[in-house]
Amino acid sequence: MSSSGNKKPVFNEAALADQLRSVGLRPTQQRMALADLLFGRGNRHITAEALYSDALATGVNVSLATVYNALHTFTAKGLLREITIDSTRSYFDTNIDEHHHFYFEKSGRLEDIDRAHVKLTRLPEAPDGLSVSRIDVVIRVDG
Amino acid sequence: MSSSGNKKPVFNEAALADQLRSVGLRPTQQRMALADLLFGRGNRHITAEALYSDALATGVNVSLATVYNALHTFTAKGLLREITIDSTRSYFDTNIDEHHHFYFEKSGRLEDIDRAHVKLTRLPEAPDGLSVSRIDVVIRVDG
């Protein structure tokens, strides 16, 4: 009973705290716990509600508002990437490298596709010399 | 003051009615008027609220619920394609051919990219032999 919840953090607390500080965020208890759930268990594609459930399930005490707060703050600081695929909810992806997704329509699950497996050619220029901020490829499969 | 609104329908009424009947839909006044707004002015990427405004502005008498109804029914019948890009609203695309999109982040506007201008290679197999229902490519630009 030394850390912030029932489950031991997967990441070293000091390292997590440094990561948060390095992007200008205070390593509060809630953010530490959420960051641990997000980044301490491999790549995840998670919704706010799901992360909230995860937190409750592991004994972490946070409010839903704080979960939304943390997800948006992390996204703004580049620690997460927001994926919009289903208009009823937002997914947050812990993989911030350039990559793409399979979307399983029935289950609502997302799966990463490495950038090396999708090659885009003949891409048109962005109109008016605007710069491209991101290219998303989503392969929808009926599972 | 002979047709269903202030603005003359761009499409021939009989042709529109046939198009609706051909997919098993009754050509009601509301559906005819909405179909005309949707298909009678070139390709459009429109939200439910925007179509509703359009309808009101052209003197067409429909409820918002009917607009949603029509958009979903048309989509189910293959006359429209629903595009999810922004989690706060759904877009409906009158272009049902395979193609992709530019998304202008500031204005929220969408623009078609012909399929010929995006070539995907090295596509991974869909897992578990599931079939691919659709591939969406969205190029986000900061305009």
Place this chain on the structure above:
DNA sequence: ATTTGTGCAAATCGTTTGCATCTGA
């Protein structure tokens, strides 16, 4: 001490639903 973050509950907003009434074939 000051700034930043958190939690609660209420508010928002796009969308959906229930149900009574109308309409097209």
Place this chain on the structure above:
DNA sequence: TCAGATGCAAACGATTTGCACAAAT
């Protein structure tokens, strides 16, 4: 006639917001 459509208003669900309180520097 009568299945299918429409309209209204209430319900919904994810997300956001206002504001008082707590925690971090």
